[in-house]
Amino acid sequence: MHVFLSGATGFVGRALVQCLLGRGYEVTAWVRDPQRARTRLGPSVQLCSTQLPSAQLAERLSGVDAVVNLAGESLMQKPWTRARKGSLWKSRVDLTQQLVAACNAAARPPRVFISTSAVGYYGDSGARELTEESARGEGFLAELCEAWEQAALRAKPRVPRVCMLRLGIVLGADGGALAAMLPAFRLGLGGPLGNGEQYVPFIHLDDLLAILLQGLTDERFHGVMNCSAPEPVRFRTFARALGHVLRRPAFLPVPAWLLRLVLGQRAQVVLQSQRTLPARLTQLGFRFQHPTISNALSQCLTCAAGVSISAADGGARVPGGVKPSYVLEQRSRLHVPLSEAFAFFCRAENLGLITPSWMRFELWGEPPSLIVEGTEIHYRIGLGPLTLRWRTLIRSWQPPTQFVDMQAEGPYALWWHEHHLQADGDSTLMLDRVYYRPPLGWLGRVAQPVLIGPMLRAIFGYRSEAISRLFAPPAAAPAGRPVASAHGG
Numbered sequence: 001m002h003v004f005l006s007g008a009t010g011f012v013g014r015a016l017v018q019c020l021l022g023r024g025y026e027v028t029a030w031v032r033d034p035q036r037a038r039t040r041l042g043p044s045v046q047l048c049s050t051q052l053p054s055a056q057l058a059e060r061l062s063g064v065d066a067v068v069n070l071a072g073e074s075l076m077q078k079p080w081t082r083a084r085k086g087s088l089w090k091s092r093v094d095l096t097q098q099l100v101a102a103c104n105a106a107a108r109p110p111r112v113f114i115s116t117s118a119v120g121y122y123g124d125s126g127a128r129e130l131t132e133e134s135a136r137g138e139g140f141l142a143e144l145c146e147a148w149e150q151a152a153l154r155a156k157p158r159v160p161r162v163c164m165l166r167l168g169i170v171l172g173a174d175g176g177a178l179a180a181m182l183p184a185f186r187l188g189l190g191g192p193l194g195n196g197e198q199y200v201p202f203i204h205l206d207d208l209l210a211i212l213l214q215g216l217t218d219e220r221f222h223g224v225m226n227c228s229a230p231e232p233v234r235f236r237t238f239a240r241a242l243g244h245v246l247r248r249p250a251f252l253p254v255p256a257w258l259l260r261l262v263l264g265q266r267a268q269v270v271l272q273s274q275r276t277l278p279a280r281l282t283q284l285g286f287r288f289q290h291p292t293i294s295n296a297l298s299q300c301l302t303c304a305a306g307v308s309i310s311a312a313d314g315g316a317r318v319p320g321g322v323k324p325s326y327v328l329e330q331r332s333r334l335h336v337p338l339s340e341a342f343a344f345f346c347r348a349e350n351l352g353l354i355t356p357s358w359m360r361f362e363l364w365g366e367p368p369s370l371i372v373e374g375t376e377i378h379y380r381i382g383l384g385p386l387t388l389r390w391r392t393l394i395r396s397w398q399p400p401t402q403f404v405d406m407q408a409e410g411p412y413a414l415w416w417h418e419h420h421l422q423a424d425g426d427s428t429l430m431l432d433r434v435y436y437r438p439p440l441g442w443l444g445r446v447a448q449p450v451l452i453g454p455m456l457r458a459i460f461g462y463r464s465e466a467i468s469r470l471f472a473p474p475a476a477a478p479a480g481r482p483v484a485s486a487h488g489g
Contacts, residue, residue, distance in 0.1 A: 007070030168228030196236030
């Protein structure tokens with residue numbers, strides 16, 4: 001199957017790319033910046049620029065099996081000035097219109113068009129239960145969602161099956177709303193927003209991915225579908241559950257007036273109440289993996305449970321006699337033969353595909369065509385508002401079972417990363433072992449338990465999830481694999 005995807009570099013889009021590649025699907029991503037997208041999506045994904053003339057876009061869509069439209073600028077990033085509202089409209093409605101027009105002009109149009117919308121369609125609906133049959137609400141978000149869906153519907157009748165997914169808040173470890181909440185909650189400063197009585201229509205990322213994947217082939221998936229868990233909760237309950245998982249208090253409210261003062265019109269995104277129910281999905285027998293808020297949050301925040309960090313043995317040394325402070329270990333299983341697994345990690349272009357989006361990973365300069373001992377790889381990463389250069393040196397290269405990279409330039413006082421691979425039948429077991437010393441001397445040691453350690457757990461936890469999607473068991477991935485991937489890092 002060939003899937004044409006917009007929004008491929010976003011929070012949901014990258015996870016979907018990993019799933020599609022893991023199933024052997026052909027993927028074309030429609031992106032604004034192909035060069036940047038290449039560093040985040042790897043060499044297995046074909047790229048198509050949004051600047052492509054409409055006639056050429058129609059040619060690229062001819063013969064494609066399915067289109068998945070996930071594009072849309074962040075609602076919360078900037079104040080809702082008139083210009084910003086126009087930009088939000090263009091990134092959703094106008095872009096969808098452009099994509100639909102190209103589908104309709106294609107010689108062989110896709111068989112299915114899946115487009116996202118949002119539960120904002122229903123406006124502020126209090127405690128009233130909302131199904132796909134419920135009326136549109138009031139306000140900018142409701143109007144935006146309606147226009148968005150109407151634009152997608154114009155793909156019919158040339159595209160036989162059109163599906164609009166009204167998304168709730170998508171919960172995942174790599175980004176989205178949860179990432180914005182976590183800093184305050186980890187400090188024990190979290191709590192309800194407003195009076196906390198508004199309903200939060202949430203969905204775990206894994207459940208959304210399952211819906212998208214099923215929607216590609218299941219003819220019963222058409223029309224409007226609410227994509228939110230079957231048990232929506234009030235924000236007060238959401239905050240309490242998040243605090244419980246983090247083992248932090250979560251009772252400090254943020255008054256509605258303060259949210260409106262700080263966020264302006266954007267405050268409605270978090271203050272509106274939508275008690276949405278996935279009626280159509282329930283009728284079709286879809287089973288949610290994470291139906292409750294406790295289950296969903298626990299999975300999001302324990303994805304790094306397989307990552308261990310401990311103090312380095314007093315006698316531990318890396319070549320050069322440098323003593324590390326800590327050792328990080330993580331074990332993963334790749335459901336491919338050893339040679340294929342090692343080949344994946346031979347391509348520096350693939351590192352971005354298994355790196356969290358919040359790190360803003362970008363290769364710097366041309367990636368090496370061949371990796372051997374002594375090869376240098378340059379890239380940039382983002383940590384909060386900072387952009388840092390990282391220069392990696394390959395210190396050992398022993399295909400197909402082992403390689404070692406070290407930080408030659410970067411933020412750590414020491415970073416020595418060993419990759420050990422071992423065949424296990426038709427699968428490959430991989431052990432990542434990192435010896436490191438935090439930067440800034442005693443300040444780094446103070447930051448290790450509260451900042452550096454949790455950040456590394458999140459990075460390697462995401463890496464594990466990405467690998468599990470890219471190299472899923474054969475039952476979930478019958479037809480091929482992505483091209484060989486990243487050097488490590």
